Amino acid sequence: MSLDAMATPIPFVAAGTAFTGTCELRGFTVLGTTAGNVTIYDNTAASGTILAVVTLAAATATTIVIPTGLRAAVGLHVASGVGALSGSLWIA
Numbered sequence: 001m002s003l004d005a006m007a008t009p010i011p012f013v014a015a016g017t018a019f020t021g022t023c024e025l026r027g028f029t030v031l032g033t034t035a036g037n038v039t040i041y042d043n044t045a046a047s048g049t050i051l052a053v054v055t056l057a058a059a060t061a062t063t064i065v066i067p068t069g070l071r072a073a074v075g076l077h078v079a080s081g082v083g084a085l086s087g088s089l090w091i092a
Helices: none
Strands: 008-012 016-020 023-032 036-042 048-056 059-072 075-080 085-091
Touching: 008 016, 016 048, 016 085, 023 036, 023 048, 023 075, 048 059
Parallel strands: none
Antiparallel strands: 008 085, 016 075, 023 059, 023 085, 036 048, 036 075
């Protein structure tokens, strides 16, 4: 495996901007305390291009792998309607 194929985990413990700048989203894990949606934007705010939306059941974690990656030009912002939120974004 080449180093180009590796991803770096960027942890987050609340909704907000997790990363600023150009990157490639390779996947993510999210955990919420209540049921609802988690949205990941290519932006530094909860607007703009939506890269991913996942619906969580209460007190569950979901992991999504994106083998080909998704390019983010501005950054990665996590918006949540699931109560307390934590997880990590995997970027390259």
